[in-house]
Each structure stands twice: as C-alpha cells, then as structure tokens.
Amino acid sequence: MRFDAKAADRGGFEEVYDVCVIGGGPAGITAARVLARSGARIALMEAGGLEIEVESQDPYVGENVGLDYFPLDTSRLRFFGGTSNHWAGWCRALEPVDFVPKRYNPLSGWPITKLDLDPYRAEADQILDVPNESEAPNLPFAQKEYRFHRFQFRWSPPTRFAEKYLDELTASDRIDLWLNANLVAMPMDEAGTKVLGATFRSYAPDDPGFTVKARYYVLATGGIENARLLLALDQQFPEGIGNRADMVGRFFCDHPHFVISDVVLRAPSQEREYFMPTEEFLYENEILNFGLRLEPEYYPPETGLTDALIRGAGCGRDFGERLAEKVLGRELANCDLGGVGAWWETRGAPRPEPLAITRIAFEQALNPDSRVRLGTERDAFGLRRPMLDWHMSERDIHTMRTAAMAYGAHIAEQDIGRLKLRDWLTAEPAEIPGTDKDEVGGKHHMGTTRMSADPRDGVVDADCRVHGTDNLYVGGSSVFSTPGHSNPTYTLTQLALRLGDHLTGRLSA
Amino acid sequence: MRRHMLERREFLKGTLGALATFALGLPAARLLAAEPASALAASQIGPGLHLVDGWILTTADLRAIAAHEV
Numbered sequence: 001m002r003f004d005a006k007a008a009d010r011g012g013f014e015e016v017y018d019v020c021v022i023g024g025g026p027a028g029i030t031a032a033r034v035l036a037r038s039g040a041r042i043a044l045m046e047a048g049g050l051e052i053e054v055e056s057q058d059p060y061v062g063e064n065v066g067l068d069y070f071p072l073d074t075s076r077l078r079f080f081g082g083t084s085n086h087w088a089g090w091c092r093a094l095e096p097v098d099f100v101p102k103r104y105n106p107l108s109g110w111p112i113t114k115l116d117l118d119p120y121r122a123e124a125d126q127i128l129d130v131p132n133e134s135e136a137p138n139l140p141f142a143q144k145e146y147r148f149h150r151f152q153f154r155w156s157p158p159t160r161f162a163e164k165y166l167d168e169l170t171a172s173d174r175i176d177l178w179l180n181a182n183l184v185a186m187p188m189d190e191a192g193t194k195v196l197g198a199t200f201r202s203y204a205p206d207d208p209g210f211t212v213k214a215r216y217y218v219l220a221t222g223g224i225e226n227a228r229l230l231l232a233l234d235q236q237f238p239e240g241i242g243n244r245a246d247m248v249g250r251f252f253c254d255h256p257h258f259v260i261s262d263v264v265l266r267a268p269s270q271e272r273e274y275f276m277p278t279e280e281f282l283y284e285n286e287i288l289n290f291g292l293r294l295e296p297e298y299y300p301p302e303t304g305l306t307d308a309l310i311r312g313a314g315c316g317r318d319f320g321e322r323l324a325e326k327v328l329g330r331e332l333a334n335c336d337l338g339g340v341g342a343w344w345e346t347r348g349a350p351r352p353e354p355l356a357i358t359r360i361a362f363e364q365a366l367n368p369d370s371r372v373r374l375g376t377e378r379d380a381f382g383l384r385r386p387m388l389d390w391h392m393s394e395r396d397i398h399t400m401r402t403a404a405m406a407y408g409a410h411i412a413e414q415d416i417g418r419l420k421l422r423d424w425l426t427a428e429p430a431e432i433p434g435t436d437k438d439e440v441g442g443k444h445h446m447g448t449t450r451m452s453a454d455p456r457d458g459v460v461d462a463d464c465r466v467h468g469t470d471n472l473y474v475g476g477s478s479v480f481s482t483p484g485h486s487n488p489t490y491t492l493t494q495l496a497l498r499l500g501d502h503l504t505g506r507l508s509a
Numbered sequence: 510m511r512r513h514m515l516e517r518r519e520f521l522k523g524t525l526g527a528l529a530t531f532a533l534g535l536p537a538a539r540l541l542a543a544e545p546a547s548a549l550a551a552s553q554i555g556p557g558l559h560l561v562d563g564w565i566l567t568t569a570d571l572r573a574i575a576a577h578e579v
Contacts, residue, residue, distance in 0.1 A: 408565030409554040418570070421563040 002170040004049075005181040005202035010210045017043045017176075018507055020198050020214035022183050024048075025082020026489060027475035027496040028220035029161050029169070030127060034500025036174035040507055043212045044169065045181045045200060047221070048079030050162065055203050056180070059379040060225070062386035066370065068434035069254075069390050075443040076222050080179060081162025083222060083443075089158030090487040091130045092151075093121065093494070095289065097279050098363070098484035104286040105395065107251075107366050110481040111453040111462040120494040127493055128156040143414050147406045148275040151291070156489075184209060184381045186217070186233050186241060186472075194470045201381060216503055220475030220496070223445025223488075224252075224386055227372040227478060230449065230459075230466075232383040242449075242466035247459050249372035249448050252390060253364040253483055254441035258433060260404045260425055263356040265417040269296045275407065276485060285406075287399040290362035291485040292407055297355045358419070360403055361442060363485050365395035372448050397430045444488045449478040464499045475499055 003010075019035050021028045024046030032044045048056035056079055062072035069075075077085045094114060101109030125132060136152035169177045181200040188195055195217045201209040219226050227249040231240040240248060275292040282289065364370070370391040374384035401421070408419035424431040434440065452458025455467035460479050466472045475496050477488040484491075559566050566574075 405554050405560070405565065409558055412558055412565050412567050412570075413555075419565050421565075423563065426563050 001172070001175075002177045002179070004179045005200060005207075005210075006049075006179075006204070015041070015213075017041045017212065017214040019043075019216045019218060019503055020045065020212045021218045021220060021475075022198060023082065023218075023220035023222070023225075023475070024080045024161075024177065024179075025220065025222065025476070026084045026161050027492050028082070028218065029165050030493055030496035031218055031220065031475050031500045031503070032169070032175055033165070034497055035503055035507075036172055038504040038507065040174065040504065042175045043214060044175050044177045045183065045198070045212065046080045046177065046179050047182045048077075049179050050080050050166070052077060052079050052085075055380070059182070059381065059383070059385070061379075062224075062228075062388060063375050063377075064388050064390070066388060066390040067392060067432065067440075068436075069388060069441065070435060070443060072224065072386060072388060076224065076445070078225075079162075080166070080177075081160055084159065084161040084489070087156075087158050087489055088487075089128075089156035091128055091154045091156050091490040092486035093117070093135060094484040094486060094491050095276075097282065098289060098482055102283075102286075102288075105288060105365050105482075107452075107457050108482045111451055117491065117494040117498065120497040123497055124490060124493045127159070128490065129159045130154045130156050130490075145410060146278060147281040147410060148292075149278060151274050151276050153274065153487075182381055183221075183229060183233075184383065185235055187211075188236055188241065188469075192237055192241070192244075193468060195472045203380070205380075216471045216473065216506065218473045218475050218499065218503075222476060223448055223478040224372050224388065226474055226476060227252075227448035228374070228386040229383075231372075231374050242459055242469060242472065244468060245456050245459075247450070247457070250368040250370075251366050251447035251450050252370045252372050252388065252445070253366070253447045254390070255361040255444050255483065255485060255487070256364065256392065256396065256400075257359065257361045257439035257442055258400065258425075259357045259422060259438060260360050260400050261358045261408065261419045261421050263294065263358060263411065263417050263419045265296065265356055266415060269294075269356070271296065277403070277406075281406065285398075285402045286395075287402045288363040288365060288395065289485045290360055290399055290403050292403050293359045293361075294407075295357050295359055297357070356417070358404065358407060359439075360400055361485055362396070362399050362403070363483050365393045365399075366447070366482070367391055367393050392432060397425075400430075401425060442487065444477065444483070446477045446480040446483045446488055449474045451479045451481045463502045464495065473499060473503070 018040035020043045021032045022045045024044055028044060032042045035042050057073055060073040060076060060078050064072065076083050079085065096114045099110045099113045131154055136154045139150040139152065141150060169175050180202050183198055184201050185199040186195055187197050197211040197213045198217055199209050199211045201207045219229065221229060230242050230248045234240045239246065242248060273294045276290060277287065371389050373387045373389060375387040377385045379385055404419070404421050404425065411417045411419055424433055449459035451460050451462060451464065453462065458481065460466055460474050464473045464475065464479055466474060477492045479495065480488065554560060554565055557568055559568065559571060
C-alpha cells in the first residue's frame with residue numbers, strides 16, 4: 001500500500017509493524033523487499049515524494065568546512081528512490097583484501113569477510129540489472145607485470161529503484177510505503193538500548209506528527225544523513241543515538257577522484273583500461289586500494305577540406321532552422337567534430353602525439369577527524385543541519401603518488417608511452433585540486449557509522465545493529481568499515497540483502 | 510574539441526619546454542635533485558628510469574634528449 005503523509009491519511013498506525021525501515025533508497029527498498037518475502041509487515045518511510053522538490057531536498061542543505069566538496073544538497077537526493085535517481089551504474093564487489101586489516105591503516109578491515117557477502121551476488125545482480133555473471137574477470141597483461149591487475153567494472157543500466165519498484169511496493173500487502181514522512185524523533189527506553197517508536201512529520205508546519213511502532217528499526221537514509229540523524233536526534237541523549245563511544249559521523253570518506261598524470265602514448269588508443277594494485281604491491285608500498293583509469297583523449301580523424309565542407313554544410317544556419325530540422329527528426333551536422341574548424345586547426349600540421357590521462361579513484365585512509373558533525377543552523381523540523389569536515393591524509397597522497405609512479409614506470413618499461421605526474425601531485429605539500437578543477441570525489445559517502453567488532457571502534461556490529469541497542473539497525477554505505485576502491489552501490493545492496501535475512505531470522509526466532 | 514586542442518597545445522608546449530631544458534644542457538642530475546625526493550623517491554620507479562620534472566623517462570630518453578634527437 002502507498003500513503004502520503006501530506007494527505008494526513010494516517011490510518012493503520014495502531015498496528016505494531018515488524019520492521020520500520022526509514023529511507024526509500026536502494027538500501028531501504030532492498031531490505032524491505034527481503035523482509036516482505038518472509039511475510040513480515042513493513043513500514044517503509046520515505047521523507048520525499050515521487051519527484052525532487054525544493055522543500056524535501058532542503059534538509060540536505062549543509063556546510064562544508066573541510067576540503068572543497070560538493071554542496072551537500074546536490075550530491076544526494078531526498079525523494080523516493082534516493083540517490084539511485086542519479087547514480088551512474090558502476091558495479092563491482094569489494095576485493096578480499098578490502099576486508100583485511102592493514103597495520104599501516106589503523107582500525108581498517110571489516111568484522112566480516114567477502115565470503116559473508118558473496119551469497120548475495122546473484123540477487124544483487126538481479127536487483128541492479130547487471131549482466132548475469134558473478135564477477136567481471138580480470139584481463140591479462142600483454143607482458144609480465146607484478147604491480148597491477150587489469151580489471152573491469154560491470155554496469156547497471158543504471159537501475160532507478162523508484163521506477164523499478166514503485167508498482168511492486170504499492171501493490172504489496174506486506175509493505176506500507178509512506179511518502180513525505182520526515183523522521184523527527186526516535187524515543188528510546190531510559191537505558192538507550194531499545195527504540196520505542198519513530199516519529200514522523202509531513203511538511204505542513206502545523207503537523208503534530210505521528211509515531212510508527214515496530215519491533216525493529218532500520219535507518220537507511222544515506223552515508224551523511226544516517227550520521228546526521230543519529231547525532232541530531234538528541235532529545236533524550238545529548239550525544240545523540242548510538243553515540244556513547246563518540247564514533248557517529250567519524251571516518252567519513254569518499255573515493256577521491258583526480259586526474260593524476262598526463263600520458264604520451266606510443267600509438268593511438270581508444271580503449272579505456274582499468275588497473276588496480278596487486279596485494280603484493282599494495283603491502284610492499286603500504287598504500288591503500290585504488291582503481292586507475294587510462295583514458296585516451298579523443299583523437300579526431302584527419303580531416304580533408306572536402307570532407308570538412310560536407311560535414312559542416314549544415315552549420316552556420318540560425319537556431320530556428322536547426323531546431324526545426326531536429327524536431328522533424330533530421331540528422332544535424334555536428335559542427336564541433338570534424339568540420340571546417342577541425343580542418344583549419346589541423347591543416348598541414350603534423351599529427352599530434354596520441355595523448356591520454358590517468359584518473360584515480362582510491363580508498364582513503366581511516367581518519368577520525370574526517371567527519372560529519374552538526375552545524376548550528378536548523379532545518380524546518382528543528383534538527384541541526386549537517387556540517388561536513390572532509391580531510392585527506394599523507395597516506396592518501398602517498399597512494400596517489402605511488403600509483404602514478406608505478407604506472408609511469410610500467411608504460412616506460414614496456415615502451416607503451418611516457419607519463420608526467422600532474423604538478424599539484426609533485427608539489428610539497430600536494431596541492432589538492434578543488435571542485436572547480438577536478439572531479440574531487442565520487443559522491444560516495446561512506447564510513448560514518450562504520451561496522452566494528454568492538455563498540456569502541458565503530459557504530460554498528462557485524463549484523464549492522466547499532467552497538468548497545470537491541471532493535472536499531474543501519475543500512476547503506478555508512479556502515480562500510482573500509483571502503484576499497486569500487487563504487488559502493490553494489491556492496492551496499494549486498495549488505496541490505498544480508499540485513500534483510502538477519503532480521504527475518506530474528507523475527508522468526 | 511577546441512578546448513581539448515588548446516589543452517593539447519599547452520600540454521605539448523610544457524613537454525617541449527621540459528625537453529628543451531635538457532637540450533640546453535642542464536645536467537639531468539641537477540633536475541633529478543630538484544625533485545621533492547622525500548615523497549617521490551626515484552628508487553620507487555626502479556632501475557633505468559628517472560623522474561625528471563614530473564616525467565618518468567628512460568635512460569635512453571635522457572640520452573636522446575641530450576643529443577638533441579627528440
């Protein structure tokens with residue numbers, strides 16, 4: 001069934017649900033669907049509606065006080081389907097080495113292993129519509145190379161969870177999907193070990209709100225928002241919920257994305273290639289995992305004047321004419337590629353060297369000072385807004401430099417080309433580019449409620465249950481203990497499936 | 510594309526600038542010493558390779574540059 005908190009249609013809340021899932025993004029929808037299969041009754045609470053709206057997006061507004069980062073209200077989406085509404089579809093499971101502690105990265109490693117997530121590959125593939133193979137194979141090198149693997153991503157179309165699952169959820173007699181329901185309070189018992197209810201409000205200023213009761217609660221609102229809510233719901237406990245060890249919000253990381261070098265290739269190439277370090281190379285250099293992408297620059301074909309004139313024949317007309325042709329379904333000449341301009345630029349000149357760049361996306365070292373905190377401003381519901389204090393460390397710079405140097409050595413040794421590290425990376429200290437100069441990050445918000453065996457080292461346990469609580473769980477990439485280099489959606493989907501199974505087991509016990 | 514072509518031009522200008530520095534006879538050793546060696550130890554790139562002005566070059570590259578053959 002589907003309800004809208006704006007319509008104040010709040011019948012049915014006398015019921016105690018089995019599970020209240022807060023957040024209608026990939027993690028929340030996935031966990032809810034698994035639980036519904038077992039016959040459980042689920043309240044799936046989404047803060048936004050079916051489309052992006054200014055008022056529903058507003059609570060995501062926050063402040064960046066650390067490294068230059070994206071505005072917090074544009075790097076995530078607060079409506080049904082969540083950030084799956086703008087993700088790009090890159091899929092790859094974490095590597096076995098990502099789960100293993102590394103002595104040079106304190107607190108790293110997970111309390112689970114890759115084997116705990118592998119059983120969920122097939123279903124994660126199905127949910128994300130990725131090709132029906134459990135893992136894209138690594139590719140061989142043409143020559144011996146101990147430093148790198150060539151690897152592949154797999155691709156989701158990308159799956160938009162709202163489009164894919166709205167009808168199913170609406171038709172479900174097990175799931176009550178609520179839209180425009182904003183979490184504003186989470187009353188707990190005196191000891192702070194058990195959630196007693198979750199209180200929601202619509203956007204109407206005079207809405208007194210309503211409380212959903214359930215046996216278990218799952219907070220699945222995203223890598224920044226999970227931490228923000230746990231901190232901001234401080235009505236009973238000044239430190240917030242699940243924050244006795246002062247770990248909520250700490251260890252925020254993204255996968256930093258930077259162009260780290262320019263490459264002159266021996267021969268033109270149109271193929272993007274992906275490299276990651278071998279375990280041997282990773283440990284030998286005390287670096288963290290990375291994905292390095294060789295990205296050949298577009299290399300225009302040589303343009304003769306006749307071809308250029310033909311290709312450019314459609315150019316130079318006014319906008320109205322071109323619009324009419326487009327509306328009528330006719331192909332328009334591409335005035336930027338291969339036209340007279342390109343001929344003029346390249347006439348009589350020797351062909352330039354084929355060029356490429358290398359772009360890195362890497363795992364950040366764990367840093368407790370890189371964190372989500374609360375700002376002083378409050379949102380429309382009276383909750384303090386997020387403040388992101390993102391940092392990089394010397395280990396992060398070391399990882400980027402080592403990756404660039406090793407790849408440069410590889411292509412020089414094999415005479416594939418020559419590489420130049422970007423000046424900002426060789427500067428001392430490194431001059432990390434801001435968002436005006438590079439991609440900076442993948443908008444992958446991870447680590448803020450990290451999974452740990454010891455409650456002193458994180459926020460949730462190996463089952464994603466908040467340490468010290470009986471019935472509060474967290475879903476999404478905020479639970480990543482150590483992020484690896486791969487995009488997070490695939491792993492968080494596996495984790496949500498596993499969480500659904502865990503709660504199904506508890507409900508049937 | 511125009512933007513890319515300009516970037517390419519800038520990039521090649523920078524490349525040729527680095528090579529021209531060699532052609533003018535500046536000893537390679539001096540350039541190597543100018544690198545921030547603490548973080549970018551040349552030993553990381555192995556024998557027979559050199560870190561020069563951010564470039565990773567072979568010994569043959571250096572010889573060719575020095576002999577004005579590039």
